Amino acid sequence: MLVITGIVVIAFMAFSIRVMTSHGYGSGKFEQVQPGMTMQEVQNLLGKPSSTEQVDADLTIWRYAPDWTWCMAEVRFDSTGKVESKDHDH
Numbered sequence: 001m002l003v004i005t006g007i008v009v010i011a012f013m014a015f016s017i018r019v020m021t022s023h024g025y026g027s028g029k030f031e032q033v034q035p036g037m038t039m040q041e042v043q044n045l046l047g048k049p050s051s052t053e054q055v056d057a058d059l060t061i062w063r064y065a066p067d068w069t070w071c072m073a074e075v076r077f078d079s080t081g082k083v084e085s086k087d088h089d090h
Contacts, residue, residue: 029045029046030046030064030073030086030088032045033045033046033075033083033086034083035082035083035084035085036082036083037082037083038081038082038083039060039062039077039081039082042062042075042083046064046073046075047064049062049063049064049075050063050064050065050066051063051065057079058078058079059076059077059078059079059084060076060077060081061074061075061076061077062074062075062076062077070089071088071089072088072089073086073087073088073089074086074087074088
C-alpha cells in the first residue's frame with residue numbers, strides 16, 4: 001500500500017511540474033524575476049499573465065496560474081511599471 005501511495009504522489013508531482021513549466025513560468029524562470037525589471041521584461045520571460053489587477057495608482061499585480069494546478073505566482077509592479085516584489089505558493 002505504501003508503494004502505491006508513493007507512486008501516486010510521484011505521478012501527481014510530475015504532472016504538476018509539467019503543467020507549471022508548460023505555461024512559461026516554471027520556477028526557474030520565475031526566480032529570474034528581479035526587483036526593478038519592467039513589465040515588458042517580465043512578460044518576455046514569463047509570458048502573458050493569467051490575470052492582472054490594478055489595485056491602485058501605485059500597485060499593479062500580475063498573476064500566473066496554470067490550468068489544472070493549485071500553483072499561483074504573483075508579480076507586483078510599482079507606479080513606474082517596475083517589479084516591486086514577487087511571491088508564489090509552490
